[in-house]
Amino acid sequence: MATKRKINSKIDSISYQNQDNKNDEEREVIILTLPMNAAYISAARLTSSSIANRLGFGIEEVEDIKTAVSEACTFVIDKFSQLTQKPFVLKFEPDKDNLSVFLEVEGMVDFERFKNETGILMMKALMTEVRVTSTLSKFKMILRKEHSEFSV
Amino acid sequence: MYWALFIYLSVFFVFIYFYLRDKEAYDLKFSIKTNFDEENNNWQVRITGEVDLFNSGDMKTELLSLLKQKEADIFIDCSDLEYIDSTALGALVAVLKNAKEHEHDIYLKKVRPNIEKLFRITNLNGAFKIEGDVHGD
Numbered sequence A: 001m002a003t004k005r006k007i008n009s010k011i012d013s014i015s016y017q018n019q020d021n022k023n024d025e026e027r028e029v030i031i032l033t034l035p036m037n038a039a040y041i042s043a044a045r046l047t048s049s050s051i052a053n054r055l056g057f058g059i060e061e062v063e064d065i066k067t068a069v070s071e072a073c074t075f076v077i078d079k080f081s082q083l084t085q086k087p088f089v090l091k092f093e094p095d096k097d098n099l100s101v102f103l104e105v106e107g108m109v110d111f112e113r114f115k116n117e118t119g120i121l122m123m124k125a126l127m128t129e130v131r132v133t134s135t136l137s138k139f140k141m142i143l144r145k146e147h148s149e150f151s152v
Numbered sequence B: 001m002y003w004a005l006f007i008y009l010s011v012f013f014v015f016i017y018f019y020l021r022d023k024e025a026y027d028l029k030f031s032i033k034t035n036f037d038e039e040n041n042n043w044q045v046r047i048t049g050e051v052d053l054f055n056s057g058d059m060k061t062e063l064l065s066l067l068k069q070k071e072a073d074i075f076i077d078c079s080d081l082e083y084i085d086s087t088a089l090g091a092l093v094a095v096l097k098n099a100k101e102h103e104h105d106i107y108l109k110k111v112r113p114n115i116e117k118l119f120r121i122t123n124l125n126g127a128f129k130i131e132g133d134v135h136g137d
Helices: A002-020 A038-054 A059-080 A118-126 B002-026 B056-069 B086-101 B113-121
Strands: A030-034 A088-094 A098-106 A129-134 A138-146 B031-037 B042-051 B073-077 B081-084 B106-111 B129-133
Touching: A030 A038, A038 A059, A038 A088, A038 A098, A059 A088, A059 A098, A059 A118, A059 A138, A059 B081, A059 B086, A059 B113, A118 A129, A118 B086, A118 B113, B031 B056, B042 B056, B056 B073, B056 B086, B073 B086, B081 B113, B086 B106, B106 B113
Parallel strands: B042 B073, B042 B081, B073 B106, B106 B129
Antiparallel strands: A030 A088, A088 A098, A098 A138, A129 A138, B031 B042
16 A cells, blocks of 8 residues: 555656646646635535645645645635625646645735634644735735655 | 234334434534433533534534533534534634633543644644544544
């Protein structure tokens, strides 16, 4: 079982090395558009854990990614549902040694006010990097998790 | 004639029993079952499935209603609790605050490792009484 996983992760790492040479249009990206409704957070959890598992992340890392993505969706639905009913976009971008999850929503909130909320702190504890960019029209959250085999 | 009827009915009820039992076992959606243990004077609660923003309010209302009915310690069996998010943790803290006002506690039994980790990183593992993991260790 362990050997099989090792082989799989080796194959995956080769395929992602090859993917590095691809330009942005050829890169494998998974895009999920979800309605501004808490009932679909479980769909985001299922999708993220499935993708993380596919990329050869360990059980604990898959759980971390799942929890962080779920918390990001919770944050967006909690803070933006009064501002807009437009759907938000989750974009999964696998790379050679990490997985980046982009969450984009239309609208603006003052993130500084919420940066010490439990959900945000949980995301920061579980992921390698959490970045937030906010403009007048678009709020963007970037979660990145490095593969433990490659992390220093 | 009556014997035949009796056998038909027995088979029917056995079928219904197994159907309901399996339905419950495979129902991954959120459910909460509560029962007051008269002998030990505490609430026995079993939470199943995933608790997130969608249903954490239901969980909070249910647990607070228990304390309103009878003030006692709450024992939550988490062996079938698969996922809990920050809003559900917040709901549990609100219930704990209510319980502590009457000098009672919330005990979490058979917590899965992924959920135990969330209590640890949010520093809530000290606030709740967490007893053993899902394997009974």
